[in-house]
Every structure is written in structure tokens, then in C-alpha cells.
Amino acid sequence: MLVLTRRSGESIVINDDIKVTVVSVSTRSGRPYVTLGITAPAKYKIFREEIYEEIKRENQAASVVTAGDLSALSKAWLKEKELPQDQ
Amino acid sequence: MEFICIEGLLGFENIHNYRLVEAEEPGPFMWLEAVDADLRFIVAEPGLFWEDYLPEIPREDLEAIGVDSVSETRLLVIVTVPCDPLWATGNCFAPIVVCEESGRMKQVLLRDGDYPLKAHLFPECVRNRKAGVSGAGTNSTQR
Numbered sequence: 001m002l003v004l005t006r007r008s009g010e011s012i013v014i015n016d017d018i019k020v021t022v023v024s025v026s027t028r029s030g031r032p033y034v035t036l037g038i039t040a041p042a043k044y045k046i047f048r049e050e051i052y053e054e055i056k057r058e059n060q061a062a063s064v065v066t067a068g069d070l071s072a073l074s075k076a077w078l079k080e081k082e083l084p085q086d087q
Numbered sequence: 088m089e090f091i092c093i094e095g096l097l098g099f100e101n102i103h104n105y106r107l108v109e110a111e112e113p114g115p116f117m118w119l120e121a122v123d124a125d126l127r128f129i130v131a132e133p134g135l136f137w138e139d140y141l142p143e144i145p146r147e148d149l150e151a152i153g154v155d156s157v158s159e160t161r162l163l164v165i166v167t168v169p170c171d172p173l174w175a176t177g178n179c180f181a182p183i184v185v186c187e188e189s190g191r192m193k194q195v196l197l198r199d200g201d202y203p204l205k206a207h208l209f210p211e212c213v214r215n216r217k218a219g220v221s222g223a224g225t226n227s228t229q230r
Contacts (some may be wrong), residue, residue, distance in 0.1 A: 043147070047199045055181050055196070056098035058204055062167040062178070063099070065129050067111070072172035073129065074112035076209055 017041055089122060090185065093151045093193040096165075097181070102126060105192065107185070116166070119183070130163040131177055136208050142197045144184055153189035161185045165194075166208065173212040176205035 004012055011021040023035040038046050089106045096102070104122040107130075115135040120127040133140045144157045154160055162184060164177035179202040185192040207213050 042145075045145070045196065047196065051196070051199060052097060054204060055178070055194075058167060058178055058181075059096050059098040059128075059165060059194075062128050062165045063126055065127065065166075065168055069168040069172060069175075070110050070116055070118070070129050071112055073116055073166065073168065073175055073208070074110065074114040076173055076175075076212065077114050077116075080209055080211060 018044065088187060088190075090190055090192045093191055096183075096194050099126065117163070119163070119165070129166040129168065130183065131166050131208065133162055133164045133177060133179060133182065136177060137179065137206060140179060140202065142179075142182065142202060144195055144197075148184060148193055148195045152184060152186045152191040152193050154186050157184075159186055159188065161187070164206075167205065173209050173216070175208045176203075177208055178204055179206040180204040 006012065006022045008022050008025050011019050013019050018038070018040040021037040021039070023037045025032070025034050027033070040046065089104060092103050092105050094100065099121075102121050102124050106120050106122055108118040108120055110116045110118060115132045117130050118127050119130045140162075142162070144160070149155065149157065149160070152160065162182050164179055164182050166175055166177050168175045179197075180199075181194050181196050181204070183192055184195050
């Protein structure tokens with residue numbers, strides 16, 4: 001891993017078309033954090049690293065469903081729409 | 088109708104063949120079922136829950152499912168149902184883009200921060216529960 005030290009307001013450039021800027025360095029609830037700004041062409045997908053894991057977990061949680069769940073959802077939707085539920 | 092899910096769903100990358108099945112009850116929900124595995128999801132049409140859900144689908148994702156424009160596709164979100172179904176959420180951050188013509192679908196990651204991973208399907212119910220209006224709802228297993 002290439003390790004560079006930057007101060008607030010300073011940047012690094014990747015491949016001529018991606019720029020990562022340290023917008024600010026702060027503390028929140030006693031914990032330090034860095035706010036980064038990324039300037040890059042729209043074709044690049046940029047995510048916080050943990051995003052992929054979060055989506056995997058969400059998909060896995062969503063896969064634990066039953067017919068009863070769908071029935072309950074349909075009823076809730078009809079109720080929200082105030083449509084008759086006597087189907 | 089059967090679809091090839093390009094790259095599979097995150098967490099289920101080995102499963103590629105799915106079918107969309109109408110639910111027994113009328114409404115905005117359907118089953119997204121794996122053809123060759125014991126796996127299924129409830130999916131919903133996001134426009135019926137969130138009027139302002141107009142995500143920009145990246146060009147390369149549209150190409151992957153064989154279309155030039157999002158107008159040739161249909162968007163679905165995967166629904167997560169916790170203990171109390173009124174707290175159900177839709178994954179608006181990673182919707183499923185479906186093209187019936189090409190028979191392909193893909194779970195697409197939108198821009199980080201644009202739309203939530205857990206968007207409540209029934210925000211009124213959630214608001215009422217939080218305000219303690221109707222009964223004691225079971226808080227979901229998710230945040």
C-alpha cells in the first residue's frame with residue numbers, strides 16, 4: 001500500500017483523472033475522522049469499503065422470508081392505501 | 088418469466104437463474120425466486136412507495152443487461168422483513184434493474200449516499216409506532 005501524509009486541504013491524484021482531497025480532519029464523540037472529497041469521472045464507482053458487506057448482509061437478511069411475510073406486507077399496503085382487504 | 092442475473096446478487100454470487108413470480112395476493116409485491124436453488128426474495132415496485140425515487144442507473148450496468156436506456160427496464164427493490172412486517176424496508180441503494188426483452192437483470196449499486204439501504208415501506212406506521220400511537224411494535228432486528 002502506498003502511504004502518503006496529507007494535511008487538511010491537500011490532495012493526491014491517481015492516474016491523472018482521479019483526485020482525492022482531505023476536506024477536513026475532525027473529532028466526533030471523541031473519535032477522529034477524516035472527510036474526503038473525491039473528484040473523478042462518473043464512470044468510476046466509488047464506495048465506502050464496508051458498503052459491499054452491508055449490501056451482502058442486507059440481501060442475506062432479505063432472503064429469510066415466508067409466504068406469511070408477503071401476506072402481511074400486502075395487508076399493510078392495502079391498509080395504508082385504505083383499500084378493502086376482503087380479497 | 089426467467090432471467091439471468093448478471094454477476095448474481097451480492098452475497099449470492101453463484102446463483103444466476105431467477106424467475107419473477109406474481110404473489111398470491113394483489114399488490115405491489117412479487118417473488119424473485121432462484122430457479123435451481125432454495126432461495127427467494129420479496130421484491131417491490133419502488134415507485135409505488137417512494138414517489139421521488141428516480142435513481143440514475145450507471146451506463147455500464149445498463150449495457151450489462153443489454154439496454155441503451157433505463158426506459159427499457161423495470162426497477163425492483165428487494166424487501167427485508169423484520170419481526171414486525173410494518174417495519175419492512177426496501178433496498179433503494181442497490182435496486183434490481185430488469186429487462187424483459189433481454190431476459191437479464193442486475194443488482195446495481197447507486198451512488199453512495201443518494202438513496203438508503205433500508206427505506207421504510209410504511210413510514211406512517213413507523214412514525215405512529217415511534218410516537219406510541221398504536222400498540223407496542225416489535226423493533227426490527229435492523230437499525
